Amino acid sequence: MDHSEALSALDAKRDAQMQMARAATCPPWRHGLFGLLMGGLVASPAFDFPIRMGILILILFSIPLIVSSDRKRMGMFINGYRRGKTRIVAVGILAVEMSLYAISVWRAFDDHDHVTPLVLGIAGVLIGVVGSLLWQRVFVREMGA
């Protein structure tokens, strides 16, 4: 192996990563769905127990469906918490959404305020969508595409 062979091997690797990044590009509905799940979780304390449980169960069952849909659509599944800069984005999204959820729970259960959780839920949707788009952008850049 010489310098040019090493370079061409690295080029082949980069090319594979770029193709992978293109294949992993999600359609807009996928980002929207992630935002809705996050927003639904944040807004759930605004509702009475049966509806709240219904929302949480729906979110819980949606996760394997999303994973399955991603596998079918892309031929792979990329963990959101994978190593790399995307992990910072994923942890950031989770931290913000969980903070909103905590505020939502506090407002709904302690102060019987059912409006704030709904407002925070809308913020949760927006943060989820923007976070998902940002995650994808960071991933694509990391793959060199």
Next chain:
Amino acid sequence: MEVPKGFDSVLHPPARLQIAAVLAQAQEAEFALLKTITGASDSVVSKHLAALAEAGYIVLRKGPSDGRQRTWAKLTSTGRAAFRSHVKTLEALAAAVASGETGGQTRAVKRVRRRA
């Protein structure tokens, strides 16, 4: 002459390096995607996957999707370590040319490849 540390003859063929590069990022990848990315035929991809599995670098499983059985590949921790090490070696070789350090390593690597 010393073989560059981390050079891996199993990962040396470009298609295998590409398969490992994809699997290093994804939890699992399907045969058809790996075929598209490598641009190789079914039989060639199968042979590369078999070689990687034999080395313990990947695990293969069959799973149903759209009513058909599909092959999924996943990188093992051994495979991940070998991939990282091989890529580091490639990067070092690519970078070392200016300092003229690669001549001896090149001959040593060629000897290893002939044996493999």
